Amino acid sequence: MPRYTIHPWRTHTDLLTVRDQLYHLDTPAPDARRYAVDRILSCWKFRGNLPHAVESTALLIDAQLHHQSQNSERSDFALRAVYTAAFTRFVTGFCDIGRSREGLLQPSSMLDVAKRIGMPVHFVGLRHEAVHEELPSLGRLVGAVDEGLRWLWEVYWSRLEVSALNDVESNGRVDDGELKDEVRRVLKAFRSSRRDAFRTNRQREAEHQSEVEAFAQACGRILDGDSRDRQDVEMFATVLVDERFLVPSSRSLGDSMDGAFTLWDPLLSRLIQSQRRFPATLVERLHTQLTESTVQSSKDVASEAFALWLLHALELANTYATHGSTDASLQAATLRVCCLYPGSWTKMVGQRLLEGDAELMADYQALFEASVLVANSETMEVDTEVGTAHDGGPSELPFSTRDELVAVRYSALHDHSTAAVGWRRALFAPSVPIGIVA
């Protein structure tokens, strides 16, 4: 089982940004430190799981900012008290955590812990003095806080992995042209090899099988690539689908696709088995093909081909995917697309999917029918406020599921991007993690 860490910053970049602001690594924006400190103490702290080093740094810097501020009412005691509170919490926290990690029945002293973790022992001394004796003088506190910040830099901030940042930066990778050409070359070669094999009727021979295997491996190498991100897979699927490798060029409406399926299946099935992301990416590309053409003409040969490929790809994924629930969620995703983009080919795909799966039928039939309804009668007048009952009480509620879905569907259509309705249920189960607007 992989381990996951929950942290209060949304992305690693956020943490690095804050580090640069705290330690002036960035531009010298005057308020940058203040902003970073507030963000840590007045937001991340509330989110929980804030590493003690981050909290301590913010506390110590907050004390410095307090010292630098031009507040004339600030008393000497207030200054020293703020420094002391920040410093004490910093030291005590490290020692407590250390002791609790030791798990000894007779816990070590704070001094022992400090020695073992390489914290300057006079930190512990100063803490003790501040708590039990006189408040230390301002000069000593200022020095200790500086030193504390340097120590925190060494044990925590300097060790943050910058690689995560590099990942983000590499998102706009410059040149995938070469790789694309490579994909085209392999796909073309595969296609001719298969065609030749069929022509000479040796498609079942071992020699051809090993050729196919070699092609699959070549594709696998491209997809595995050097990076673990999804771009290679996406690029591969884009070339495969958008450049019409899958669609026979001389096809006319209503022709069978079996030839094309037979030609590509050996490669696709292997990729579906070996590349975890491939099924979903392929299906997504096919979705895009179906939905991007604004008018899905029922006479469009290519759309028909993509619709049939979509059904076939789902079937392949279902048969070959080794990864748990992917197949079911792919079907659901496809149905969602069919509902959102009603048209003759999405309707065909949707119906076929519903017929084949009772569970999907239960979940989506009402919505699907509603979407077809909308597509067929664009002039229909609908009360967009159904279901909100913001002035008259919930008189029309509760709806039966179907009615509600229809109502929501209409209001979603009409309101599209405004928040005119107080409460409304999201149309679809989101497929994005918590924290991302679906």
Next chain:
Amino acid sequence: MAPKRNAQEAFGKPVDQTQLSAFAAARLAKHSNHVPAYEVPLEDRELLLDATLLARVPYDGSHEGTTSDVESEPVDAVAVPKPKPITIARLPTSGKGVVKEGPDGRLTVTLRNNETATYVGEYDLRVLDGIASIYGAVLVPTSSPRRVYAPSTHALPVIIGRRDGTVVEVLHVESTIRVLDKLSPLFRNIWRREDDPKRTFQTSEHTADDESQHSLLSLEVDQRTETVLSRLAMEVESTARLTRILAVGAKSSGKSTFNRILCNALINPGQPEFGPAGQLSLVEVTAPMLGPPFTHPASARSPEYRLLRAHTIAATSFKDDPKHYVACATELVQHADRQYPLVVNSCGWVNGLGASVLQDLTQALNITQVVLLEPLDAALTATLQTACSDATFHRLPRQPVRPTARTPAESRSMQTMAYFHHRVAKATSEPRWSSKAISSRRPWLVSYDGPHAVIQAVMSYGTSPHPDFLAETLDGSLVALVRLDTEYQREVFSPSHHTATLDSSTDGNSESASATPSSSLIKRTKDGLPYIPPPPSGATAPLDPRFSDCVSLALVRAIDTQNKLLHLVTPLSESQVAALMDQPLVIVRGSFDTPEWAYLEDLHLNGREAGMEAERPWVSRTEAVGIEGAVWRLRHPPLAG
């Protein structure tokens, strides 16, 4: 300076050698379980003491045995209908009964008086002949089958024959709660071993050598407890007057278990504690509670554990505002039907502030029966006795300390997770749990700005975040949805007086709800989120419990600042939401636990490889190498100052 001695002085009383064994056991149990279940505990202790490693640990009070950590449910008040008379027999002694195995996995067990049978897992229990008791509840042949949840993380309920020739049936069930296994490792391997697909339960002997090393303990009710229980039962039975029972004891002293058994004994078969952390609820219980808290969530639609009213303190501890806590509890109790006995599940904070709150609570709630669970501070006992001279006091000896398989934080997670996944099926009263990951539940899109805004304000209990960061703080966190009494929208935002009675509030509502509530108080962040800035004096006054109630918790799934919508996931049904649509609502945030379980469910569900390729806020994957093996680079010299 002598730092060593002084440091010890500064941190906790020196541990008395003679007491070490008891403390040691508890402490060890605590430490060995402190690592979250999805982390691999590191073995080398030396490695643990590395400054960089410590630097990554949050310092949030969980490292000292501070007493401010309140248990998962700050208070539940439980009203149980008038009981039938029961007698509780002797402590079970021995014997395992005669077991026959049926074709469909069912076991038929014949028990003599005081013979016992214990199972781990999930099963239905039916009495065919005679009388049996479990968890304090008495079952007879006319009782309907009862669902028992006996995870190995908790003490196992024991089925006890109450007369010779008692025959009980233990039935395989269609599991409803085990759908949670896939969503969080906290729920894994706690029901039974997987080798017998026929049954959702197995006898506890079989699991004693389980390699998962669950510490299986039976839930035993000792003689003193039985005596107190039957005295309380007699009291409830014989007096016509109001009965309100409060158990007082330290953390993990067995209050909740005692209360559960007590409720079960008072209603003839039955079971309860309810709701997620931070919520105080009044629940009417009509069926026994045969499992740990997360198996019997209360809801307004549940026929067995009906939620009557709830308030939130938006925190796992009442330390920030004990007055509000007492005010909430007091207000709740006024909604309890006086003809039913009321069992109050108190918190385990029994010294300092906790003790004075307990005293206030005992007085404010007119407690008539106090059960003291030893060990208790003698001063507290004395104070309680002076303060409540009318109440009857019962004393229970110290219960053996049971090592728990989950930390308090983990238990709260389980409780909250079960709460969010819980559904009340229309047809049956049996609770069900949704197997979908919380992230794929369809959220409610709730507008917070503009003419149709339903959210009046976002309130912060305790410390308020900086308005610039309110959205960042709310995103992905837990909040309480609080409904305001429409007529009192104005009052509700004004400082609460925490008065226990409603005397002056029923008249003089001259200023009704026509105006926008306290529009002057409410400010907006740059994203348009409405909030109430804290007064110069400090914390924002909490909502007056007389004019508001907590509808449910919600997970802020996302914030769509463009369309001014909060995406909320709640356990409420669509009809419950429909009933809320025209009501003024406030979102209360405070120091609820981070819903880590929610961020990870779909990852757990989809297996080890899935999911991390996309952007996943607040979650990182920890490299298998571990921190020790990672290569660190020093990039810049520190420029502190």
